Amino acid sequence: MSLHSVNPTKTESWIALEKHFQEIKEQQMQDVFEKDANRAIRFKIEWQDFYIDYSKNRITDETLSLLLKLAEELKLKEAIGKQFSGKKINQTEDRAVLHTALRDFEHMKPEVKDTLQKMQHFSGEVISGAHKGFTGKAITDLVNIGIGGSHLGPEMVAEALLFYKNHLKTHFIANIDGDGVAEKLKNLNPETTLFIIVSKSFTTQETIANASFIKDWFLEKGSDEDIQKHFVAVSANVEGAKDFGISEENIFPMQDWVGGRFSLWSSVGLSICCAIGFKNFEAMLKGAFEMDNHFKNENFDENIPVKLALISIWYNNFFQAESESVVAYSQYLNKLVPYLQQAVMESNGKSVDRNGERINYQTGTIVWGNVGSNSQHAFFQHLHQGTKLIPTDFIGFSESLHGNVKNDNILMANFFAQTEALWEGTYNKNVENPFKYFDGNKPTNTILIKRLTPKNLGSLIAMYEHKLFVQGIIWNIFSYDQWGVELGKTVAEETLSAIDNKKPAKIGNPSTANLLRFFLKNQQ
Numbered sequence: 322m323s324l325h326s327v328n329p330t331k332t333e334s335w336i337a338l339e340k341h342f343q344e345i346k347e348q349q350m351q352d353v354f355e356k357d358a359n360r361a362i363r364f365k366i367e368w369q370d371f372y373i374d375y376s377k378n379r380i381t382d383e384t385l386s387l388l389l390k391l392a393e394e395l396k397l398k399e400a401i402g403k404q405f406s407g408k409k410i411n412q413t414e415d416r417a418v419l420h421t422a423l424r425d426f427e428h429m430k431p432e433v434k435d436t437l438q439k440m441q442h443f444s445g446e447v448i449s450g451a452h453k454g455f456t457g458k459a460i461t462d463l464v465n466i467g468i469g470g471s472h473l474g475p476e477m478v479a480e481a482l483l484f485y486k487n488h489l490k491t492h493f494i495a496n497i498d499g500d501g502v503a504e505k506l507k508n509l510n511p512e513t514t515l516f517i518i519v520s521k522s523f524t525t526q527e528t529i530a531n532a533s534f535i536k537d538w539f540l541e542k543g544s545d546e547d548i549q550k551h552f553v554a555v556s557a558n559v560e561g562a563k564d565f566g567i568s569e570e571n572i573f574p575m576q577d578w579v580g581g582r583f584s585l586w587s588s589v590g591l592s593i594c595c596a597i598g599f600k601n602f603e604a605m606l607k608g609a610f611e612m613d614n615h616f617k618n619e620n621f622d623e624n625i626p627v628k629l630a631l632i633s634i635w636y637n638n639f640f641q642a643e644s645e646s647v648v649a650y651s652q653y654l655n656k657l658v659p660y661l662q663q664a665v666m667e668s669n670g671k672s673v674d675r676n677g678e679r680i681n682y683q684t685g686t687i688v689w690g691n692v693g694s695n696s697q698h699a700f701f702q703h704l705h706q707g708t709k710l711i712p713t714d715f716i717g718f719s720e721s722l723h724g725n726v727k728n729d730n731i732l733m734a735n736f737f738a739q740t741e742a743l744w745e746g747t748y749n750k751n752v753e754n755p756f757k758y759f760d761g762n763k764p765t766n767t768i769l770i771k772r773l774t775p776k777n778l779g780s781l782i783a784m785y786e787h788k789l790f791v792q793g794i795i796w797n798i799f800s801y802d803q804w805g806v807e808l809g810k811t812v813a814e815e816t817l818s819a820i821d822n823k824k825p826a827k828i829g830n831p832s833t834a835n836l837l838r839f840f841l842k843n844q845q
């Protein structure tokens with residue numbers, strides 16, 4: 322069952338949006354805001370613990386109504402239905418896209434339930450100390466060995482939910498960089514460390530090489546039988562994991578309908594589950610489930626992911642904004658941006674449409690950012706006075722987890738102040754010094770959440786997942802494949818063989834061949 326495939330730029334609403342853009346592109350929106358007492362009330366969505374204010378955007382009621390028409394014309398509602406019902410919407414890989422099924426507490430698939438039970442049991446044993454290492458000691462350290470979607474989600478969540486964490490120390494080894502691995506192992510004791518090898522395919526070069534290296538390191542102290550106490554695997558390739566030496570009961574399965582970058586909800590989240598306990602893990606899934614229901618059932622006009630996606634398209638395709646930034650005012654969320662970069666850019670960095678035709682309009686947004694208030698002292702100069710338009714999501718929380726209200730009030734004062742300063746600038750003020758002039762009119766969305774809980778974090782992540790899906794539908798691309806990462810892998814294999822055999826001449830490209838010569842010469 323294929324998705325509707327239409328060039329968005331040929332639709333009536335897109336053409337109307339182009340015309341509308343010409344009318345408002347130069348407009349200082351502060352004027353519009355000032356004349357409209359209800360704008361802040363109209364341009365917001367309140368949902369559960371979330372308050373989303375999108376009033377500080379270069380949009381009018383007409384912009385929004387045209388964008389909503391665009392979604393209708395491009396049959397977004399149908400596309401959402403298809404995704405949730407398990408249709409094979411990942412057509413280029415002939416797969417369904419069902420990360421939402423991993424948190425569907427109403428109709429939970431038996432295999433999802435079984436895996437969750439297995440995770441609950443295993444994490445319980447590790448946390449309680451019932452699971453012993455090869456010298457009879459309890460586990461103290463967990464190491465997630467995986468890369469891409471098998472790393473970024475678990476690490477981001479483990480960091481975000483640090484407040485809810487138990488005594489287990491969590492570590493992540495993703496990069497194949499030998500020095501990086503050595504630095505991590507330096508402080509680990511094989512007797513009390515549990516390694517979780519996470520790879521959907523169980524063929525990823527970096528992960529398998531790191532896991533093999535670490536297995537050898539372990540075997541310097543432990544024996545072959547001890548491996549079962551210290552190594553578990555998460556994979557859709559059970560045979561691959563068995564061949565590596567992991568026993569079947571230590572393999573946590575995952576399905577091919579879960580894409581790597583959407584897999585933290587699956588057994589890929591085992592390290593999260595061990596670190597914060599099953600109850601908190603389940604609460605995170607429930608938060609995502611609530612967001613799924615909101616996305617599926619809410620009118621587009623009140624639908625958070627839909628609104629954010631459409632506003633982002635407005636900047637990307639009409640203002641030709643090159644990127645958007647995400648700034649979370651919470652140190653806990655310091656891994657959110659790398660996580661979103663994979664989710665968004667691996668999904669929507671595409672230049673061929675669903676008919677296989679080259680695209681002549683902009684797709685995928687470039688996502689970047691960091692935490693606030695640090696970012697204010699780094700790149701905010703560019704947001705305020707640079708020549709580029711960079712719409713920014715501000716994410717913040719009302720409650721302080723540790724009760725350090727004094728500091729947190731300063732943090733949040735900055736959070737609110739920045740969106741206002743970006744918007745208002747010094748527009749209409751008498752500033753004589755041109756270097757101290759701020760145009761304002763810089764767009765932001767404010768995502769204000771009551772408290773950083775597992776549940777709210779689940780909702781927040783699911784919000785961004787659905788946002789990128791909406792954008793892929795509008796842009797008429799397939800968001801759920803990632804063919805773009807394959808070519809580099811093939812070239813790397815040829816390059817590795819040239820390095821291992823010390824034969825730079827085998828590389829056809831003269832620039833690379835010369836670089837290899839220099840590299841090999843200095844390696845000895």
Ligand SMILES: O=P(O)(O)OC[C@H]1O[C@H](O)[C@H](O)[C@@H](O)[C@@H]1O
Nearest residue numbers: 469470471520521522525581806
């Ligand atoms: O989980 P794995 O099969 O090891 O894959 C790890 C990662 O590598 C691939 O190259 C993809 O770019 C990612 O989407 C994926 O998450």
